[in-house]
Amino acid sequence: MAKDSRLILDPLTDNNPITIQVLGICSALAITAELEASIVMSISVLFVMGVGNVVISLMRNIIPSKIRIIAQLIVVATLVIIVDLVLKAFAYELSKTLSVFVGLIITNCIIMGRFEAFALGNGPYRSFLDGIGNALGYGIILIIVGFFRELLGSGTLLGIPVLGDPIEKTGLYALGYENNGFMLLSPMALIVVGIIIWVQRTRNKALIED
């Protein structure tokens, strides 16, 4: 089953939804200022995409093609509401940070894109792998961006100070280091994603389109 493993591995590297297909950029910009938010967002999307792809795949023969977008939206919306309620119940503070962006998973282009491009034409098992693969590809970029933005912007990781205390001037701060406030602003997320794209295409020249 070499082909099935590609369904998971391809989106992680050479067919990454964010860096190659350039989908789902909005949430990558909005919520990656903290690593924790990035991770939770990735898990939420992983759940929605994995389950959603299976559901759509199971229903693919009974959905009339004229109203398929509506059907897909209902499936995503249902799953997103489940995620939202779970977050509110078990991680209330975090759900406030993520606020509308969990709701906006509904409009994440990656999800609708995979429904349209894959789940409508493939069986549930392969659709599941495809959904997981793309969500992981999305998540890995979010986590890389979130890692650098939180580390350089706030000097913390997952809320734990790793570079010392900026007010007490310990650790790196004793040497005159300061947090980079620009990292916390959205433009920097775009630039970090751009740098990832740059590195990726330098390593694999086949990805350069022109």
Added chain:
Amino acid sequence: MGLKQNLHNFKEKNKDKKWLPGFNALFTFLYMPNETTHNGTHIKAADDLKRTMNTVIMALVPCLIFGMFNAGYQHYLAQGLIDSADGFLGASFWTWDNFVIGLWKVLPLVVVSYGVGLAVEFVFAIIKGHEVEEGYLVTGMLVPLIVPVDIPLWMLAVAVVFGVIIGKEVFGGTGMNILNPALTIRAFLFFAYPTWMSGDKVWVHGAVERDQAIANGANLDAISGETLLGYYAKSGQELTVAGTDTVTTYGARAEELYSYADMFWGIIPGSVGETSKFLIIIGALFLIFTKIGSWRIMLSTVIGALVMGLIFNGVVDAGWIGETSKFYGLMSVPFWQHLIIGSILFGAVYMATDPVTASQTNKGKWIYGFLIGFISIMIRVFNPAYPEGVFLAILLMNVFAPTIDHYVVQANVKKRMKRLKAKVA
């Protein structure tokens, strides 16, 4: 055999080496290259890019030297060590002490700016296998002039790396960049380390350190040196005059702070090289005379700023805005004063005229410059968080410059089409 021949032989011998572009970059400082272009149309002229850049640097040198004196002067003045402030030509300004402090603080900025920036340029030239481009020569000189004197050197280095790579190299290097690299560097510093780039402590050498010492219990007088813009931005808030019980509002004491002459000659706190309007005007005349800088952009930027200033004065005169408004302080500044407070002149002369990022068409240059002046003053008045909006305005118009050119060219095409049709009919 002279030095030139020796260097040339050295170059021929090492033709295939990867580091040769690095050697060539230094070689062409001294001598004109003796190769000619082999293909395509080319203009024969003595001033190549390196000569052009050097002309701009010459225009900047007076600002830099003045900036060194001023850094020391502000430092001693704030500490109360200068008793009689006797103006630009006065004996208390051009002193050896002032210069030594200034040199000690400003020279490292220049060295870091050039060292880091050229290192990035060399690395990219070697990776991409082309000659080192001269674009950084002017940028490297501009950067130390547009930052506060006490900026930590590592911050400057980080910003230069960012500015040169993201502002220029990713677009394809010199001549291809959309944004002015020097202003990209400043914008990065401004948003990344706002505490070092704005406020009333950063403009005078030693003010921040002294503040920290006082916080730790040292028995010193706090020193500060606000720029006039920072001062106006706080207008409407209450202010206790030091040493007295007088409580007044910020805007009311502007005249006591700095005289117009001080502002014109430049002996006020500010970024290193942008304070002296006199030397900037000299530099502008030099650039116009050598035909390096576009007088259209300089003039239209000034006009734009004056028009916006007049509009704000009109709003104040019409009584649409009360004295309690936080915009009142800057809106009521006489329109011509906007030219001598802040760095709009420096931006107009050295930044907006960057031939790569400005509009190319003559009509486009008028529009481009006018909007820079217009928007600068608008940001200055409406956003107290960014009291100096010139760099934001120029970056914004950099982005729009190609669009302006496009419509200017299209309008011309349309006009000529009409004429042609009229002739045929």
